[in-house]
Amino acid sequence: MATQLRAVLDGFAAASGPVSLAEMAQRLQLEPGILEGMIAYWVRKGKLREVFAMSSGAGCARCGISDSCPFVVPMPRTYELVRENELPVINCACGHGKEQ
Amino acid sequence: MVAHALTIALAGNPNVGKSTLFNALTGSHQHVGNWPGKTVEKKEGSLRIGGDDIIVVDLPGTYSLTAYSIEEIISRDFILLEKPGAVVVVVDAANLERNLYLVTQLMELDIPLVLALNMLDLARQRGMHIDVRLLSARLGGIPVVEVVGNSGIGIESLKEAIRSIVRRDFAGSVHIPYDEAVEAELPALEQAVGNAGFARPRWMAIKLLEGDLQVMDQVAQNGGGALVAAAQAAMARIEAATGEDAETLLTDGRYQFIMRLSDGVLTRSIVGRTASERLDHVLTHRLLGLPIFLLMMWGVFQLTANVSAPLVDWMDGVVNGIFGRWVAALLSVTGLSGTWVESLLVGGVLAGVGGVLVFVPVLMALYFAIGVLEDSGYMARAAFVMDRAMRVVGLHGKSFLPMLVGFGCNVPAVYATRTLEHEIDRKVTGFLVTFMSCGARLPVYVVVGSAIFGAQAGNLIFAMYILGIVVALVTGFVLKRGVYRDQPPQPFVMELPPYRAPRLRDIWRQMSNRTGSFIREAGTIILATSVVIWLLLALPVDGQSAFDDVAPEQSAFGALSQAVAPIFAPAGFGNWQATGALVSGVVAKEVVVSTMNQIMIGESLQAGATAAEADAPSLLDDLGEIGTSLVETAVLTVQETINIVPRTLNLIPGLGVPEVTLLDTGAADDTTALEASLARLFTPLSALAFTSFVLLYTPCMTTVAAMRQEFGTRWALYQVVYALVVAWAVAVLIFQGGRLLGLGG
Numbered sequence: 001m002a003t004q005l006r007a008v009l010d011g012f013a014a015a016s017g018p019v020s021l022a023e024m025a026q027r028l029q030l031e032p033g034i035l036e037g038m039i040a041y042w043v044r045k046g047k048l049r050e051v052f053a054m055s056s057g058a059g060c061a062r063c064g065i066s067d068s069c070p071f072v073v074p075m076p077r078t079y080e081l082v083r084e085n086e087l088p089v090i091n092c093a094c095g096h097g098k099e100q
Numbered sequence: 101m102v103a104h105a106l107t108i109a110l111a112g113n114p115n116v117g118k119s120t121l122f123n124a125l126t127g128s129h130q131h132v133g134n135w136p137g138k139t140v141e142k143k144e145g146s147l148r149i150g151g152d153d154i155i156v157v158d159l160p161g162t163y164s165l166t167a168y169s170i171e172e173i174i175s176r177d178f179i180l181l182e183k184p185g186a187v188v189v190v191v192d193a194a195n196l197e198r199n200l201y202l203v204t205q206l207m208e209l210d211i212p213l214v215l216a217l218n219m220l221d222l223a224r225q226r227g228m229h230i231d232v233r234l235l236s237a238r239l240g241g242i243p244v245v246e247v248v249g250n251s252g253i254g255i256e257s258l259k260e261a262i263r264s265i266v267r268r269d270f271a272g273s274v275h276i277p278y279d280e281a282v283e284a285e286l287p288a289l290e291q292a293v294g295n296a297g298f299a300r301p302r303w304m305a306i307k308l309l310e311g312d313l314q315v316m317d318q319v320a321q322n323g324g325g326a327l328v329a330a331a332q333a334a335m336a337r338i339e340a341a342t343g344e345d346a347e348t349l350l351t352d353g354r355y356q357f358i359m360r361l362s363d364g365v366l367t368r369s370i371v372g373r374t375a376s377e378r379l380d381h382v383l384t385h386r387l388l389g390l391p392i393f394l395l396m397m398w399g400v401f402q403l404t405a406n407v408s409a410p411l412v413d414w415m416d417g418v419v420n421g422i423f424g425r426w427v428a429a430l431l432s433v434t435g436l437s438g439t440w441v442e443s444l445l446v447g448g449v450l451a452g453v454g455g456v457l458v459f460v461p462v463l464m465a466l467y468f469a470i471g472v473l474e475d476s477g478y479m480a481r482a483a484f485v486m487d488r489a490m491r492v493v494g495l496h497g498k499s500f501l502p503m504l505v506g507f508g509c510n511v512p513a514v515y516a517t518r519t520l521e522h523e524i525d526r527k528v529t530g531f532l533v534t535f536m537s538c539g540a541r542l543p544v545y546v547v548v549g550s551a552i553f554g555a556q557a558g559n560l561i562f563a564m565y566i567l568g569i570v571v572a573l574v575t576g577f578v579l580k581r582g583v584y585r586d587q588p589p590q591p592f593v594m595e596l597p598p599y600r601a602p603r604l605r606d607i608w609r610q611m612s613n614r615t616g617s618f619i620r621e622a623g624t625i626i627l628a629t630s631v632v633i634w635l636l637l638a639l640p641v642d643g644q645s646a647f648d649d650v651a652p653e654q655s656a657f658g659a660l661s662q663a664v665a666p667i668f669a670p671a672g673f674g675n676w677q678a679t680g681a682l683v684s685g686v687v688a689k690e691v692v693v694s695t696m697n698q699i700m701i702g703e704s705l706q707a708g709a710t711a712a713e714a715d716a717p718s719l720l721d722d723l724g725e726i727g728t729s730l731v732e733t734a735v736l737t738v739q740e741t742i743n744i745v746p747r748t749l750n751l752i753p754g755l756g757v758p759e760v761t762l763l764d765t766g767a768a769d770d771t772t773a774l775e776a777s778l779a780r781l782f783t784p785l786s787a788l789a790f791t792s793f794v795l796l797y798t799p800c801m802t803t804v805a806a807m808r809q810e811f812g813t814r815w816a817l818y819q820v821v822y823a824l825v826v827a828w829a830v831a832v833l834i835f836q837g838g839r840l841l842g843l844g845g
Contacts, residue, residue: 003279003344003352004359017521020498023593031362032595033198034355037163041351044168051518075501076594078519 004030008038009047012081018051020076039079051078107155107182108262111175111206112190113199114161117218119143120249121190122158125259135160135174149263157184163198165205167314179209180300185266186212188258190249193223193230197362203239204276204354208303212265215244216258227369235365240274275302278353281341282309285334289327296324309335309346376477376598383478389485396478398562400469402744404462405546405558410736411461412546414729416772419454420701422722440648444634448698452630455697455774456622456690459543460615466542467614470507471607477599479504487592493573494580497592499529503572506536507565508614510799514806527811528579531819532572534799534807537565539618540689544794547693551775552787555747560788564795571796571826621690629691633657633684633698652699671793671831672786682793688800693774700777735763785838789831797827 002010011028012019021039025032042048110125112118123130126145135142143158159178160171167173179187189206191199206213215236223230236244243261247254277283289305298304298319307315308331320328338346383392424446431442473479482504487497498520506513513533517526537545545564549557636657640650652658653676661680668674668682677699685692717725739762746757782790798804798820807816838844 003348004355005348005352006344015521017523017526018519019521020519020593022595023521026593031197033195034359037198037201038355040163041348044166045348075505075516075519076498 005038005041008035009042009081012042012048012079015081018078018080020078022076024079043079047082048079049082051080106152106266107157107184108266109157109159109175109178109182109184109187110190111159111179111187111202112161113163113192113195113202116161116190116192116195116199117249118158118161118190121188121216121218121247121255121258122156124249124252124255126156140170140174147259149259152263152266154185154262154266157182162202164202165209166310167312173314179206179211184211186214186262188214188216188262190216190218193217193220193246194226194228196223196228196230196366197358200358200361201354204357207239207242207274208276208306210300210303212268213239213242214258214261214265215239215242216254217244217246218249220246221248225374229367229369231365231367235361238274238361238365276353276357279338279342279344279349281338282346282349282353285309285338285346289331289334292327292330296327298322298324305331306350309338310350311335311345311347374598376596379599380481380596384481384484386488389481390489393482393485394566396473397565398558400466400473401561401565402558402748403469403741404466404542405549405561406555406740406744406747407737408461408465408546409550409557409740410733412458412550413772414733415458415461417729418726419458420450420773422726423454424450425722440638443638443648444631447637448630448634449627451698451701452633452691452694453622453627455701456543456626456694457619458772459546459693460619462542462546463539463618464611464615466539467611468607471610472602474610475600475602475606477597480594480596483594484592484596489573490576493577495525495528495576498594499525499532499576502529502533503536503569506533506538508539509617510534510536510538510803511806514803514810517810524580527815528576530807530811530815531579531822532576534803534819534823535568535572535575535796537568537795538689539614540621540800541794543690543693545791547696547772547774548778548782548787548791550772551778552782552784560791563788564791567792567830568795571830575822575826618690621688625688626690626694629684629687630694630698633695636660637698657699667828668793668831670836671789671828672835673782673790673793673831675781677781678790682797685794686798686801688802689794692794696778697774700781701773732763738762783844785835785844788838789835792834793827793831795827796823796830798823 007028008024008030011024015024019027021032021036024030024039025035028035030038039048043050110118110122122143122145125147127147130143130145133142133144134140140160145156145158147154147156157178159175162169162172162175165172165176165179167176178184187206189203191203203213203215217230217232217235220230232244232246236242243265245254245258245261247258249255278286286302286305286309289308290301293304293308294301296319304315304319308319308328316328316331335346338344338349342349382388385392427445427450428437428442431437431439431445436442470479483497483500486500486503490496490500499517501519502513502516505516510533513536514530517530517533520526520529541564542561545561546557549560553560637652637655638648638650639656640647640654641656641659642650642654645651645654653662657680658676661676661683664683665674665676665679668679673679677696680699681692681695684695739760742762743759746759749755749757778787799807804816804820807819
């Protein structure tokens with residue numbers, strides 16, 4: 001029997017890309033509070049990751065305040081599936097994903 | 101070591117009001133230190149219930165009791181090793197299900213528990229009703245106490261529950277049922293753990309099946325190597341039988357338990373509208389929402405242009421006047437007066453960088469106004485307000501969030517498209533965000549607006565922001581309805597924060613960060629570009645002039661600009677000065693202003709500084725002048741702020757509300773040197789065409805690099821070419837259309 005946790009992972013796998021917590025809660029008909037905990041589990045297991053608006057990429061890295069960009073308005077918490085064979089992403093304290 | 105018999109621990113998720121409850125329980129009887137060997141804060145206090153002295157230990161906030169974070173390990177170790185008499189688990193009633201996960205883990209530890217249901221007032225406001233008795237029953241009889249930590253409600257009941265639970269040593273009696281395959285393995289493992297002499301056999305068996313490394317290590321180190329091997333064999337059998345690892349099944353079992361438990365315990369009803377909802381009824385109204393949003397933005401730009409105007413004049417006087425004189429005096433002392441070094445420093449660096457820094461007050465005013473809207477919670481609604489307009493073009497409100505970021509800076513806006521689900525939406529939105537008027541374009545509108553439109557500069561700025569949104573929507577329409585028409589529409593779901601009174605401290609932090617970013621840009625990219633522009637302006641191409649002694653038109657920069665200038669003749673700004681500024685603006689949009697400053701007033705600035713240096717006032721006089729003029733500027737700023745009201749009302753024809761005069765500046769010329777030069781270069785129509793071109797043409801280099809990184813070289817190049825064509829077409833349309841309508845030329 002498929003678990004609810006697996007259904008969450010499948011939900012992200014079926015999506016074309018990143019999906020916000022609120023949207024996925026509506027798609028799976030789950031309480032956002034429950035879903036938040038389930039997502040946290042898969043993030044810890046390296047199956048999902050939070051998508052940050054900022055990046056350590058060429059553009060922002062040139063900016064002296066890339067780690068605390070004041071221009072980014074609060075975006076909805078958004079997650080995506082970590083595809084197999086993808087390089088692991090370390091989310092550092094400043095909120096930027098860095099490929100290892 | 102076993103703690104005092106009457107020690108209790110306070111556990112809970114982060115931000116559930118645990119500290120408030122700790123303070124309410126212990127009052128001033130507190131001690132703050134660190135957990136041994138850790139940098140995590142440890143708070144300990146005491147309270148007296150009846151005749152019993154009880155020590156209260158505030159555990160770090162955690163969502164669970166796994167061994168993945170230092171906070172979780174501290175909390176778990178304290179409960180396992182220090183053996184408190186009871187644990188009070190603080191639960192946020194407004195987020196019950198999320199918080200119950202920690203409760204299930206504490207229940208598995210078989211320790212006396214009291215559940216303090218906090219923030220019930222907030223839960224009720226949200227229409228949530230919790231059946232406390234049923235909750236307690238489904239948790240095996242664990243006492244559940246309703247509290248409101250910050251008002252002290254329920255604290256006495258909580259103390260009573262603590263005393264009762266500590267005396268009874270009651271741990272509740274609910275075992276969370278897990279998947280059949282797990283339950284099939286648990287009894288044998290639990291038995292083996294018990295036989296090996298370990299305490300809490302069920303909990304330890306569960307942890308072994310979860311593959312908890314800390315527990316496995318402890319068991320192995322205490323002669324339980326066979327136990328670990330047995331657990332690993334059980335894990336393998338579970339995975340073979342179910343296709344799922346044991347940890348996932350165990351975690352899922354807890355969530356299934358919580359979902360079943362919540363059914364009937366937690367009910368949601370439609371409550372009377374909160375203040376936020378009443379505000380939203382108007383501010384995000386399907387018809388009124390958009391006009392209100394536009395009105396708010398118009399107010400923001402009126403504030404930006406009018407309030408900052410006296411400060412810009414003051415900055416201009418200080419930077420280009422007094423500071424220029426100081427630089428000239430310093431160079432005179434060092435014997436460099438009249439050399440190319442003076443030309444570089446005054447005509448290049450000071451004119452370029454200083455010319456942009458003059459506009460810092462404008463940006464501060466903009467960031468302050470935007471900060472108020474953000475902190476109040478209104479900006480988060482902008483995406484909802486724009487959702488209908490975005491749907492018309494085939495996008496949805498979510499795409500407007502990166503566009504909102506673009507009003508600050510286009511670079512993070514490009515990266516913000518990563519939060520969109522579909523690749524096409526990401527690409528199209530990435531295309532559109534570059535039309536959002538970023539902070540770097542603002543100085544161009546302000547300087548051209550003030551020079552040509554005077555007190556109506558705020559309206560020009562507002563018009564530019566709206567033009568950016570309109571061009572983005574039209575582009576989105578073409579791309580989504582024409583090129584990518586097969587994308588299905590998607591619902592827009594977003595959590596909105598409640599409205600709140602803006603907090604000055606937060607607004608100040610945001611404003612200073614954003615302004616700091618602009619100043620840093622001035623110290624790096626603009627400084628470098630100013631030096632390059634100075635070099636090109638000093639380099640003669642007429643074959644007669646010497647280096648740094650050439651008319652700007654005869655310089656390399658002048659020749660290059662003149663070659664490109666005819667392209668812009670149909671748009672009304674086919675002069676080499678405007679063209680040159682636009683070319684350098686590809687580096688960064690602020691550079692448009694710094695280049696204009698260098699071309700138009702760099703030479704006169706240098707001459708002025710040198711001449712003024714000859715009969716310069718003393719340093720003390722200069723400082724006195726700075727102070728006096730600053731006071732006058734403060735009064736004028738207040739005056740301009742007040743006058744926003746009559747100026748707004750006077751937009752209604754025939755109203756004629758008089759403006760307030762707090763300080764009569766007489767015939768004093770309040771235009772900057774650059775504004776005076778621009779007034780000779782542009783007509784109102786060509787100025788409008790020019791600012792529209794600056795808004796729409798090729799984004800800055802850094803944005804193009806971000807586009808290339810996110811969407812590939814080809815997409816970035818499409819954007820660059822498209823933006824150039826659209827910018828030119830719109831500028832020509834404005835200029836030629838205006839002439840046809842008889843609006844001058």
